[in-house]
Amino acid sequence: MNNWARKALLAHLEFPIFKALIEEASLDLKGKHLLDIACGSGRSNWLLEVNYQPKSLTAFDLMPLQIKLAKQEPTAMTQRLQADLTQLGFKTGAFDAAFGFGILHHLLDWKKGAAEIARVLKPGGHLIIEEPNGRASAFFRIFAGFAIPQEGAFTFEELEEELYRLGLKVLAYKKVLLPCFRAYLFKRED
Numbered sequence: 001m002n003n004w005a006r007k008a009l010l011a012h013l014e015f016p017i018f019k020a021l022i023e024e025a026s027l028d029l030k031g032k033h034l035l036d037i038a039c040g041s042g043r044s045n046w047l048l049e050v051n052y053q054p055k056s057l058t059a060f061d062l063m064p065l066q067i068k069l070a071k072q073e074p075t076a077m078t079q080r081l082q083a084d085l086t087q088l089g090f091k092t093g094a095f096d097a098a099f100g101f102g103i104l105h106h107l108l109d110w111k112k113g114a115a116e117i118a119r120v121l122k123p124g125g126h127l128i129i130e131e132p133n134g135r136a137s138a139f140f141r142i143f144a145g146f147a148i149p150q151e152g153a154f155t156f157e158e159l160e161e162e163l164y165r166l167g168l169k170v171l172a173y174k175k176v177l178l179p180c181f182r183a184y185l186f187k188r189e190d
């Protein structure tokens, strides 16, 4: 996704909510290894670099065009690559924290994507992710002009249960504008 409205929403609505979750949990991400999952056209790369000064920031997306666009962001150190969330090439436990600005609901097999996220997070690492629940399908269809796949229409309870099964516990969550969108902070068990 690459338009001014998406970038504005990311910078002025979604990222500040992620930041609040991180601050309220007193997480210090400076000097850490961060992952930006399905980074799209890359505005989140820039926001993560500027706000957290990580040791490394790795960003990936399925679509080569999105990676090409992301490379135009004024970032200094983000490593970008084309990759499929359901089969990542990263080492197990490679990242201290992973960020996902709306991705699992796009997948035909979201549980497989969630399992890969859990695998590449270090024990004790964190996942900060935003997702809609299944009832948001109508919102996307009417206001964004696209439908989320039926396979990605999970409820928040299903999301929390699956991530718990994978060793990720909810530390906190916040509504993102509407109750059918939530930003979550999860911690992977040590």
Ligand SMILES: C[S@@+](CC[C@H](N)C(=O)[O-])C[C@H]1O[C@@H](n2cnc3c(N)ncnc32)[C@H](O)[C@@H]1O
Binding pocket: 001, 006, 010, 037, 038, 039, 040, 041, 042, 044, 060, 061, 062, 063, 066, 083, 084, 085, 086, 100, 101, 102, 103, 106, 107
């Ligand atoms: C709603 S966009 C979000 C993009 C960006 N994070 C943002 O907030 O603007 C979803 C992104 O997921 C990517 N995507 C879909 N399936 C994927 C997969 N299996 N692996 C990696 N990326 C995927 C799409 O190419 C798209 O860029």
